[in-house]
Amino acid sequence: MSSADLIRIVSRSSPMALAQVERVRTELAALRPGIRTEVVPVTTSGDRWMGDLSKLGGKGAFTKEVDATLLAGEADLAVHCIKDVPADRPLPAGTVFAAYLKRDDIRDAVIHPGGLTLDEMPAGTRIGTSSVRRVAQLAITHPELECVPMRGNANRRLEKLDAGECDALLLAVSGLERIGRTDRISEILPVDAMCPPIGAGVLGLQCREGDTETIEAVAGLGDADVWKEITAERMLLHVLQGHCNSPIAGYARAERDGRLSLRARVFSPDGKTVLDAHEWAGPLDPATLGTSVAVALLRQGAREVIDTIPH
């Protein structure tokens, strides 16, 4: 089959999203030097809206317009942060993920202009984050700190921090790497203290289902271990039916020897309830591991914890 000679890549237009597209273009140029690429930038409702994401109808705020451009045939490939792709409903009909790229750092970082770590911050320090996952875990480890709502892309949040709208930020290490701002990091939080979101640090390449030319052209960029990890993580989220406002955290790890494990936690927003499960796949396939860990959390009462949070 003849291969695509031009791939149009649709992406959000934030600096982080455009950096992600550049990574895909670089990797594709190395793998398939004959293929040209073009970038189709779009602004999503999640980018425009600076209020509570749940008030937007939440789901897919960062992906809806990207999906529409792909499905309309105005682009051939979409690059998504898997973290932002809803798992409580199917992917948009007619689209598939052709590859998940090699995973970046999954941890969150603290950014404090004076270089303080969380432990060093005085009581009442205002941490800018609107993420229920981060708020709940900070309430457990640092109840003396105060979370204040903070939205906008990572560059905008750094500007708001510098303008004094908060005293410190929590942002994904991978995102800071992508926008070239790791110089601002004062502390990297271990996953035990700040369990990452499902899909952290992974970029997915989404294509139209029937577009075998593009699917075949980009499939070679995928990482087989990350495919297993994301399959387990997203099945967990699917079974838990987490919404955009759910404090659900977790990560799978494919070990070098081939073993796969999945840890996941569900928090109440005040951090007073913590459900925790960790299992090895053994003979189970990745999706069944995701189901098994989700069922373990449901047995501990996850349904009630998730459903009592408004969304």
Ligand SMILES: NCc1[nH]cc(CCC(=O)O)c1CC(=O)O
């Ligand atoms: N919701 C925005 C978003 N989507 C993905 C990342 C981080 C990069 C990633 O995990 O792929 C971020 C920023 C952040 O949470 O700090």
